Amino acid sequence: MSAFSLDPAQTAWCAELRTLAADRLRPLAENGEPGRVNRPLVAALGELGLLKRLFTDASALDLCLLRESLAYGCTEAETALALQGLGTYPLVQSGTGPQRDRWLPEVVAGRAVAAFALSEPDAGSDAAALALDAAPHGDGWRLTGHKRWISNAPEADFYTVFARTGEAPGARGITAFLVPADRPGLAGSALEMLSPHPIGALAFDGVPVTRDDVIGEPGNGFRVAMNTLNLFRPSVGAFATGMAQAALDATLAHTAGRIAFGGPLKDLQAVSHRAAEMATRTEAARLLVYAAACAYDSGAPDVPQRSAMAKLFATETAQYVVDAAVQLHGAQALQRGHLLEHLYREVRAPRIYEGASEVQRGIIAKELYARSGARHDTRAGAEIPARKDAR
Numbered sequence: 001m002s003a004f005s006l007d008p009a010q011t012a013w014c015a016e017l018r019t020l021a022a023d024r025l026r027p028l029a030e031n032g033e034p035g036r037v038n039r040p041l042v043a044a045l046g047e048l049g050l051l052k053r054l055f056t057d058a059s060a061l062d063l064c065l066l067r068e069s070l071a072y073g074c075t076e077a078e079t080a081l082a083l084q085g086l087g088t089y090p091l092v093q094s095g096t097g098p099q100r101d102r103w104l105p106e107v108v109a110g111r112a113v114a115a116f117a118l119s120e121p122d123a124g125s126d127a128a129a130l131a132l133d134a135a136p137h138g139d140g141w142r143l144t145g146h147k148r149w150i151s152n153a154p155e156a157d158f159y160t161v162f163a164r165t166g167e168a169p170g171a172r173g174i175t176a177f178l179v180p181a182d183r184p185g186l187a188g189s190a191l192e193m194l195s196p197h198p199i200g201a202l203a204f205d206g207v208p209v210t211r212d213d214v215i216g217e218p219g220n221g222f223r224v225a226m227n228t229l230n231l232f233r234p235s236v237g238a239f240a241t242g243m244a245q246a247a248l249d250a251t252l253a254h255t256a257g258r259i260a261f262g263g264p265l266k267d268l269q270a271v272s273h274r275a276a277e278m279a280t281r282t283e284a285a286r287l288l289v290y291a292a293a294c295a296y297d298s299g300a301p302d303v304p305q306r307s308a309m310a311k312l313f314a315t316e317t318a319q320y321v322v323d324a325a326v327q328l329h330g331a332q333a334l335q336r337g338h339l340l341e342h343l344y345r346e347v348r349a350p351r352i353y354e355g356a357s358e359v360q361r362g363i364i365a366k367e368l369y370a371r372s373g374a375r376h377d378t379r380a381g382a383e384i385p386a387r388k389d390a391r
Contacts, residue, residue, distance in 0.1 A: 006065075006290075014069045020048065021073025029076035034196040037113055037155040041080050046110020054085050055092055055108055060231055060296035064238035064289050071242025075346050078239055079197045082232070083151045086354075087114025089228045090160045090176055094216035099178050103158060115156035117179075117202060118225055119149045125359045127162075128171040128222060132204060134163035140210035141165065143177070143185075146203055149353070153200030154188020157181050160215065161204075167219030176221035177213045184208065195349045229354055233307040234292035237314030240350050241289055243343050244282045244318040247325035250339055251275060254329055271328060278321045285314035305367035312360035315350040322347045 006014075025044060032038035045051050050066065058066065063085070070078035088107050091099055106112035123130040132145035143163050147153070158180045165175040179186065185207040190200045216224045252275060255265040265271045292310035296303050322343045326333040333340035351357050 010065060014065055017066065017069035018073045021070045021077055024048070025070070025077035026074040029074050032076065035190060035192060035198055037152055037198050038076065038080060039113070041077060042084065042113060043110040045077065045081050045084070046108060050081060051084060051110055052108045054081060055088065055104065060234060060293040061290060063231070063235045064293045066238075067235045068238040068242040068245075068286075068289075071239045072246045075239075075243065075342070076197065078242065079151075082235065082239065083116075083197070084114050086116040086228065086232055087152065087156065087158075087160055089231065090116075090215050090224050091178065093227055094176070094224050095178070096212070096215075098212070099215070103178070106157070112157040113152055113155060115150055115152040115159045116228070117147045117150045117153070117159040117161045119147065121146055121148045124149065125356050127225065128174070130162060130164060130174065132161070132163040134165045134175060134177075134209070137208070140208060140213070141175075141177075143179070143204040143207040143209060146201065148201045149191070149199060150188075150202055151197060151199050151353075153198070153202050154181075154190060155198060155200075159202070162221050162225055165218055165221075171222035173219060174221040174225075175218045176215035176224040177209045178215055179207065179209060179213065193349075194345050196345065230303055230307050231296060233311040233354055233360075234289050234296065236350050236354050237285060237289040237292070237310040240314040240318035240347070241282060241286045243347055244278075244285065244314075244321040247318075247322045247340060247343055248275070248278050248282055251278065251325045251328050265328070274324055274328065278324050281317045282321055285310075285317040288313050302367065305364055308355070308360040308363040308367075311355065312357050312364070315347075316357060318347050319351060 025041065028041045028044055029038065032041060050070075054063065054066065067078055067082060070081060084107055088104070091103060103112060103114075107114055118127055118130070120130050120132060132143060132147065134141040134143055141163070143161065145163075147161070150159070153159070158178060161177045161179045162174055163177060164173055166173045167175075185205040186202065187205070188200050188202045190198065193199050215221070252266075255271050255275065258265045261268065266275070288306075288310045292303070292306035295306045300306070322340065326340050326344055329338075329340055332338060333344075335341060355363070
């Protein structure tokens with residue numbers, strides 16, 4: 001565990017979480033059914049106070065430490081907690097009092113399952129292009145269309161749904177709604193995916209919503225979504241870092257004990273240098289994640305760029321580290337039930353969800369050019385072009 005930004009209490013908490021994940025949560029995860037919501041696991045997250053910590057006391061750095069530590073010991077527990085956070089955080093940041101009173105106690109206790117319903121069949125990476133229609137009807141709207149690639153669907157108890165109300169073109173005409181799963185006209189189906197956590201599709205056939213269901217303000221839903229993603233993107237990187245560390249530690253143990261070519265594998269330069277590269281990239285990813293989290297907690301202006309960098313580098317790093325670990329373990333790592341076989345299936349999805357790697361590069365480039373192309377003169381309120389001879 002890196003010492004960057006961590007005091008002894010935080011380090012001890014991370015160690016406690018790793019033990020908790022391995023001893024208390026992993027057995028529940030192993031009894032779950034792949035592709036289905038594991039409600040006993042969600043309930044345990046509530047009973048252990050982890051969901052309460054997530055919603056009431058956690059900073060962005062705490063969220064990253066929580067996700068990294070759980071991922072190291074039990075990826076299913078980490079994902080279950082993260083999905084509760086992603087689906088519920090819009091209520092925490094922008095929900096009304098009655099919305100929070102109805103759902104937050106249930107989520108914190110591990111009794112209600114949440115989902116974040118943004119992606120659509122033709123609006124994944126380009127989230128502003130979503131087409132779920134919210135047509136005016138009486139004092140509310142009717143939702144018609146489809147959502148796809150929605151984690152926890154179709155088994156969630158409520159959905160944070162983003163639909164087009166049309167106040168303005170593009171992102172400015174989107175509204176966030178809280179939609180309980182029992183609303184008439186709402187149906188869903190599970191999707192069989194490579195990763196083991198639940199993902200599904202939702203169909204909206206004139207689903208009724210009212211102004212009491214609006215999260216935030218009409219037409220401001222895209223900001224609600226982006227505020228949520230800016231918080232959770234670094235913690236996706238923390239999830240990836242936890243997986244990378246687990247793969248690295250497994251590799252160090254295996255190559256130290258495996259005898260081949262007359263000695264332990266670690267004595268082969270090709271192996272030891274690969275392990276060194278894996279460790280260096282993992283630590284670099286961790287530092288980027290922590291820096292992005294601290295930037296969020298301090299209200300820094302470059303949070304979108306730092307979040308994107310952390311998510312991009314950590315997820316790409318985890319893919320490299322897990323793949324290298326599989327290579328150094330050989331065929332045994334491909335056997336069903338092996339830690340690395342499990343991580344190999346888990347590690348691929350984070351490079352796509354909550355903004356694919358290509359989207360993160362686009363965010364980073366946009367922020368870089370915005371800062372390098374002009375500087376703002378606060379005294380005159382004017383944009384001044386950057387000097388051509390600037391180095």
